[in-house]
Amino acid sequence: YTLVLGDAGKQIFHPSSDTTQRTWTIPANASVAFDIGTVVLFVNEGGAGLLELAITSDTMSDLSGTTGNIFVAASNVINALKVTATKWLVWSENKTAGSNGFAAVANTTSPYAVVYEFTEAGTFGAKLAQPGTTPTGTGYGVKFSPAGTEIVIAHDNSPWATAYPWSASGFGTKFANPATLPAGIGNAVAFSPAGTEVIIGHDGSPYVTAYPWTSSGFGTKFANPATLPTGVGWSVAFAPSGSQVVIGNSSPYVSAYTWSASGFGARLTDAATIPYTGALGCCFSPAGSELFVAHSWSPYLSAYAFTASGIGSKFANPSSLAAGEGHGVVFSTAGNHVLLAHSGSPYVTAFEWTGSAFGAKSVPASVPAGVGHAIDFTTV
Numbered sequence: 128y129t130l131v132l133g134d135a136g137k138q139i140f141h142p143s144s145d146t147t148q149r150t151w152t153i154p155a156n157a158s159v160a161f162d163i164g165t166v167v168l169f170v171n172e173g174g175a176g177l178l179e180l181a182i183t184s185d186t187m188s189d190l191s192g193t194t195g196n197i198f199v200a201a202s203n204v205i206n207a208l209k210v211t212a213t214k215w216l217v218w219s220e221n222k223t224a225g226s227n228g229f230a231a232v233a234n235t236t237s238p239y240a241v242v243y244e245f246t247e248a249g250t251f252g253a254k255l256a257q258p259g260t261t262p263t264g265t266g267y268g269v270k271f272s273p274a275g276t277e278i279v280i281a282h283d284n285s286p287w288a289t290a291y292p293w294s295a296s297g298f299g300t301k302f303a304n305p306a307t308l309p310a311g312i313g314n315a316v317a318f319s320p321a322g323t324e325v326i327i328g329h330d331g332s333p334y335v336t337a338y339p340w341t342s343s344g345f346g347t348k349f350a351n352p353a354t355l356p357t358g359v360g361w362s363v364a365f366a367p368s369g370s371q372v373v374i375g376n377s378s379p380y381v382s383a384y385t386w387s388a389s390g391f392g393a394r395l396t397d398a399a400t401i402p403y404t405g406a407l408g409c410c411f412s413p414a415g416s417e418l419f420v421a422h423s424w425s426p427y428l429s430a431y432a433f434t435a436s437g438i439g440s441k442f443a444n445p446s447s448l449a450a451g452e453g454h455g456v457v458f459s460t461a462g463n464h465v466l467l468a469h470s471g472s473p474y475v476t477a478f479e480w481t482g483s484a485f486g487a488k489s490v491p492a493s494v495p496a497g498v499g500h501a502i503d504f505t506t507v
Contacts, residue, residue, distance in 0.1 A: 129154055135165045143174035143201070146321050148367055150179040153187065156212050165209040173202040176320070177273070177367075179414065180205065185213040195482055198413050198462055201274070229255070229295075230504050232468055232475050233266030233280055233455065235497035240266045240280045242297065243491060245459065245466075245504060251477070251491030258298035262289045268328065268362075268455070270316035271505035276342065277302075281313030281327055281501075288313045288327045290344055293505070302344035309336040315408075315455075315501065317363035317372070319386070324349070328360025328374060335360045335374055337390055349390035356382045362408045362455070367415035371395065371435065375406025381420065383437055398431070398438035408455035408501065412480070413462040417442070421453030421467055428453045428467050428478070430485070445485035449476045455501030468499030475499045 128139070129152045141149055151169065171178040178199040180187070187207070188194045197217055199205050205219045230245040238261040244252030268281030271293060278293040287309040292299030311331030318325050318340065325340040334356045339346030358377030365372050365386065372386045385392030408421030411433065418433040427449050432439030451471025458465050458480070465485075466477045473494040479486030 128152070130159065130161075130167065132159055132161065134167055135161055136167070138168040138170050141169075141171045141175045141178050143172045146174070146176045147369075148177040148179065148320055150181050153180070153182045153185070153207065153215060155182075155184040157184070160212075161209050163209055163211060167207045169199065169205045169207065171199045171201050171203050171205075174274070175201045177201075177413070180207070180217065182215065185215065187215045187217060190216065190218050196414065196462065228459070228505050229271075230466060230475070230502060231269045231271065231278060232495050232499050233269040233282070233501040234468075234474065234495045234499050235265045236495075237261060239264065239282060240269055240278075241495050242278075243493075245477075250489055251475075251493075254493055255297045258291055258301065260289075260301040266500060268313060268315035268501045270318055270325075270501075270503045272318050272325075272340070273320055273322040275505040277340075277344075278503075279316045279318075279325060281309075281316045281329070283312045287311065287329060288316065305338055305345035305348070307336075307348040310334075314360060315362045315375070317365050319365050320367055320369040323388070324390075326363045326365075326372065328363040330359050334358065334376060335363060352384060352391040352394070354394045362406050362421070364409045364411055364418075366411055366433070367413060368435075373409055373411075373418065375409045375420065377405065380404065380406045380422075381409065381418075381438065395437050408453060408468070410456050410458060410465075412458055412465075419456045419458075419465055421456040421469070423452040427451065427469060428456060428465075430465075430480075443484060445478055445488065447488055449488075451498075454499060455503075457503045459504050466502045466504060468502040470498050475502060 180197040207217045231242045238257035242255045262280045262282040264282045264284035279290040286304040290302040309327045309329040311329045315328035326337045333351040337349040356376040362375035374382045379397040383395040404422045406420045418431045420429045426444035430442040449469045451469045455468035473490040477489045
């Protein structure tokens with residue numbers, strides 16, 4: 128939705144019945160000249176999909192001076208105030224999706240997954256208590272559901288993937304295992320943007336296994352892709368649109384498919400310039416316009432433009448690299464930090480992302496107990 132002059136002084140409401148991610152755009156002053164001092168209230172009701180507040184050619188800034196699109200989680204309200212002809216200031220009544228949340232790291236040492244508080248400024252806080260029933264082996268993949276109410280860990284012993292309820296208090300009681308297990312070591316987890324499907328990347332053909340997902344856990348397995356990935360499923364990521372899914376595997380290292388509620392569709396054309404080695408981790412920016420690939424050779428993390436047609440040109444590498452091969456990568460929901468799990472201490476590193484380049488990096492004060500294999504983020 129793009130605002131019109133009649134929206135001045137009103138609320139724009141995203142109801143809980145709409146679980147799809149939506150973008151609301153403030154038009155340029157040249158096309159819609161809101162009065163200076165205009166306030167518009169944006170409401171993202173509890174249970175609704177992620178909301179992106181965008182602007183066209185003018186400037187939108189939060190109170191700290193950070194410019195760019197704003198991502199608003201469910202159960203949050205944000206105000207936008209026009210302060211000059213071409214500038215809007217935004218601030219939240221509760222918290223935006225960029226506010227403090229939690230970063231989960233799957234790692235090599237029991238309890239195999241740890242969760243930290245994570246701040247909007249890009250810093251790591253306290254570590255939360257481990258689950259009552261831990262995964263059965265080394266954690267290679269971890270993912271929060273889009274609503275932030277469940278967490279799934281992929282690992283190296285049967286049942287290959289373990290799921291729990293999640294809240295701000297931490298892990299809940301483990302869900303039942305899938306009726307049909309993945310066909311080998313679980314390496315990666317991905318939820319569809321609507322939170323209604325989950326995919327496990329694993330060793331052993333068909334290399335990826337997809338299930339319906341509800342608040343009760345795993346459903347009945349979907350059919351395998353008609354054209355399988357080219358090897359072990361090291362990583363999996365859904366595009367924010369939910370219309371494509373990317374799998375990190377053997378050369379060409381990243382395979383993309385169309386996706387629908389029926390499961391896997393056609394395999395898309397491979398990238399012209401392939402990533403460095405196997406894509407051990409991959410993720411999209413919240414806007415879906417960039418794809419990030421973690422890999423075992425320096426620079427350990429690569430960023431590419433992405434469209435519905437596939438992978439585009441590569442962005443410049445970070446000026447200060449992580450301390451070892453990249454295993455897992457995820458965005459903070461605000462879209463201003465990308466988090467990398469890697470092989471060398473401190474095992475996890477956060478990089479600022481400007482929308483076109485990597486910025487400053489930060490690391491936790493209390494590091495995980497072993498190599499970071501995967502990482503995920505939630506505001507819940």
